[in-house]
Amino acid sequence: MADRLLVGTHKGLFRIKRVDEGRWEIERSWFLGDPVSTVLAVPGTGHIHAALDLGHFGVKMQHSRDGGDNWNEAPVPAYPDKPDGLEDKDPFRGLEIPWSTQKIWSLAAGMPGELWCGVIPGGLFRSTDGGESWALMRALWDDPRRRQWMGGGYDFAGIHSILVDPRDPAHVTVGVSVGGVWTTIDSGAHWELIGEGLRSAYMPPDQAADPLTQDPHRIVHCPASPDRLWMQHHNGIFVSDDGGRHWRELHDVLPSGFGFAVAAHPADPDTAWFVPAQKDEQRIPVDGRLVVTRTRNGGERFEILATGLPQAHAYDLVYRHALAVDEQGERLAFGSTTGSLWVSEDQGDAWQAISHHLPPVLCVQFQQSTSD
Template identity: 35%
Template sequence: MKNSAGAQTEHSGTTHLLAVGTKKGLWLGTSSDRQNYVFTGPHFLMAEIPSIAIDTREGRTRILVGLRSEHWGPTVAHSDDLGATWDEPERGAITFPPDTGSALERVWQIQPDSADRPGVVWAGCEPISVWKSTDNGEHFELNRGLWDHPHRTEWGAGYGGAAAHTVLPSPADPTTIHVAMSTGGVYRSTDGGASWQPRNNGIGASFMPVDTPEFGQCVHKIARDSNQPEVLFAQNHGGVYRSANNGDSWDNIAQGLPADFGFTILTHPHRSDTAWVIPIKADAERIPPEGKLAVHRTDDGGASWTSFTDGLLEPECNVVLRDAAAVDAASPVGLFFGTRGGTVYASADEGESFVPVLRQLPDVLCVRAAGIEL
C-alpha cells in the first residue's frame, strides 16, 4: 500500500522484519507485534556489517548488506529469502575503475530509490564516493561527477573514517540527489549526479578556522521529510538543523535538547515536520547526557522537543551510531535502534516506549526495519 506521498505503508497483517548489523555479523528478526521477535544469526560471523537495506519494491523482499571482512575485504551481498541464502558478484559489487588508483574500504550506505524507479539502488562508500546500481544492487557504477569534484582532495576523514554515509534521492524529482559526508558536509545534484554543489549555508564547523565554511562540515546524518521533499533535517557534529529549501540554507533547531551533538536523525514516514534524535554529550565524553539514554522527538519542525525514556536501561555509557537507528512505515510508526554496547530496542508507538529485543551483541552499526509479505 502507498500513502498520498507515494511512500510504502503497512497493513495489519504485515510481518515485521528487523535487521541488525554489528561489528561481527548480522541478525535478522521477524515479529507480528514489534515487541517479540524470532531472530536468525549471526549471518556473516566475523564480518563487519556497516550498512543494510530492505528493498520491498516490485513485490519481493531483498535484503542488501554492505559487509567488510578483514580477510576478503568489502562487498555487497543480497538475499531474497530472508537470509537463508546469500549471493554476491564473483568480482565484487563495487569496484573502483583502474584509473582512480583507489580501492573500496567500506560500504557506509545502501539506499533503494523510490518505488517508481525499480532496480535503482544507491551506495555511499569509503573512500568518499557515491555509486549507482540499475540491477537491484548486484552491480554498481561509480558516480564520476562526485569523484572528480575539485573539492574531493580537501574532504577529510571523520573519527570513524572518510564516509559518504547518506544518499538521499528525491522522490519528487529523479534529477535531485543529496549526499552527506564526514567530512565535507552536504552536497546536492540537480542533474542526476552529473555535477554537485556544496549546500552547507548555516551549518556550523566549530573545529575549522571559519565557523560556517562553504564545505568541510562534519555532518553526521541527514533525512528528508516524507511529505515535503524540499524539507531536510540534519544532525551535525554540533547542531541539529532544518532546511526548508532543499538545503540552500539551514536553521539550527537544537534549542530544547540536552545536547546538540549526536549521530542519527530520523524523519516520520507519513507525517510532516516530525523527527527523532538521540543526543550525545560532546566531544570528548561521547555518552548520553548524565549517562541517561533518551530519544527526543519534534512534531513541529524543531520548535519544541519531547524526551522519551520508557523502557531504556540506565545507566548507559554507549552511543548510538549514525545508521544504528531506523523507522518502519507502519501506523503507528515503529522506531528501532541499537547501542555500541550491543542492546537493540524496539518501539511500536513512535518512540514513546521501548523494549529491549536483543542484548550483548557486538557493537551495533546498522539497524533497518520494514513490513514484509511472507
C-alpha cells in the same frame, strides 16, 4: 506495519521478528563473525543487500532476492586505476587517499533496479541493474573541491547519507563526513555544493560557514514532504525546508544537540527523532542516561523519551544508521555499541529491550513483507 527488523552488527546480520503484541525475538542470523556495515531491504521486492567489512580480506557485498532465504556474493563498487603521478592526500591527516573501497557506508534505492552506494574514501557509486555492476560518479569524485574533504572519525572522508527524491529519482542529495552536502538533479552528471546556514564550530570563525567544511553526521528527509531535511551535525541539529539549500540551527536542545542518529517521520515533516550523547571526548549518554529526543513541531520543542531505557550507568552510543522508523511512523528501533536493541510501538513514548547481548550494532532497518 513492518514486523521485522534487520540488524547489522560487528559480528553478523540478524533478523528480529514481532511474534505477538509486545514481544519480539531473534528469528535468524547470517554471516556470523563478519561485520555488516550497512544493509538495505528494497521495499516491495524481497531484495536485501548487505555490505560486509572483512578487514584484511576486504569489502564484500551479499545479495538476497528472496527476503534472506538465500544469498549470493555480489560485485563490490570499484574505483578506476589512479592516474600515475597524481597526488591525492587527505588535507587533515596528510595521508594518501586510496582509490579503492575501504568501507561501504550507505546504500539507497532509487527507481526500479537502481541503487546508490556511498563509500569511504568519499566515493559515490550508482547501479542500474540491481547491484550487478557499479559506476563511480566521476563528476563528484573529479570535482577539485573533493580533495578538500577531510577524514573525521575515520582516516578518510566518506558518504554516509543518500537521499533519493521520491518525486524525481534523478534528484539525489548526499552527506559527506567531512565535506558537506551535495546534490544532483541529473542522476549524478553534475553536482552542486549546498548548505547555507550550516556552522562548523571546530573551524576558525571566518571558515565556520563554509559549506565545504561541514560535518553532517546523518541526513534524512520526510518521504511525504522531501524538501524537509533533518540533520544531526557534529555540533548541533539543523533543519531545512528547501531540500538542503538553506538550514537553520536548533538551539538549546536538551540534554544535548550532539549525536549521530536521526530518523524522520515518513508522513509528518515536523516530527523527527534523535539519540543525544555527550560530545567529542566522551561520546556516551549525557549523565549516563540513555534517552531519545523527539520533536513534533519542526524543532521548536523537544521531548525527552526515557520510559523503558536505562537511566543510570548507561554507556550506549548509537551510530548513524542504527536508528530506524517504519513506513507508518509508529514503530521505532535502535541498537547500540553495547549490543543492546530496543523497540517502541508508540512513536517513542515507551521502549522495550529485545536484547542486551548482540554484538555492537552498526545499522538497523525495518523490513517490509513483499505484500505490504
